[in-house]
Amino acid sequence: MATWKDASLWSPSLLLLLFVGFCSPVCVEVPSGTEAVRGQNMTLLCISCMQREEVSAITNVEWYYEPTNGNGNRSLIYEYIDGKHTRPKSQFMGRIHWSGSKDLQDVSIVLHNVTITDAGKFVCQVNRTLRYEAHQHSIQSSFEISLIVNDVATEDFTSVLSEIMMYILLAFLTLWLLIEVVYCYRKISKAEEVTQESVTDYLAIPSENKENCSVPVEE
Structure with missing residues (x-):
């Protein structure tokens, strides 16, 4: 039979477990900026939060680019598949770098030395497969960024x-x-x-x- 002293020893441990449970990291989906300056770097922000962090998942990411007046024609410019980074041949070769997080909730990229011709629509497509004990469940999310490139920085209101x-x-x-x-x-x-x-x-x-x-x- 547990005594009062035994209960007093278990209480701090129980409180610690509850504290750790409530202090799990929080993911917030923040929209990306849409204005870049020619000659500078631009972070194309793409955050796709997992709804259940305790479930293991396989995450694949694809970035597409559609130029202004591109008539809906998209081209693959970056992909993260099975832990491997691939940069298909495009006008962004050598200027795109990964800026995502280890937990793959942030799958952003950085575009270096922005040019006027980089203006257009960037699409971040995240394919996540949640692995449960009995089955797997696939989730797909897509984020669009309409990038505008200015010669000089514009002041925010x-x-x-x-x-x-x-x-x-x-x-x-x-x-x-x-x-x-x-x-x-x-x-x-x-x-x-x-x-x-x-x-x-x-x-x-x-x-x-x-x-x-x-x-x-x-x-």
Whole structure:
């Protein structure tokens, strides 16, 4: 029969197991950026979260490219099959690198030295086979990225608004500081004038009456 002491020894272990269970990593599917700058690198983000992380799975990834006005013609530019990376011959040869995670929930790629002709539609296709004890289940997901290539970086509206608010706040703080300085200066000047008048009045008193007179001190 378990005693109270035995229960107290098991409680920390049970809490630790529960803590580990609740602290499993969380996958969030974040959309990729769509604007690139010519001559710079661009990460084509593709995140496909597994619904059940405790189930083992085989993941294959294929990246396709469709140029602007390509009439729906797609070409395979990158694939990850059975743990092997393959880069078919295309205009991106030597400029595509894998940027995915080990758990293959993030299967992004990086496009180096972007050119104007790289604009178009990129399609990330993820084929995942979940392996259960009695059967297997295949899941396919597809993500499209319409890439725009600019000659120079365009400023985001949010960043512009943040910069404007920063300048407004800076101007307000500067004005407030100036008002405080003027207020303190006037207060000190007024105190000095009162003190000077008190000293002048004291000096004007005949010497025989100074023994019974004291200079008023302003609190």
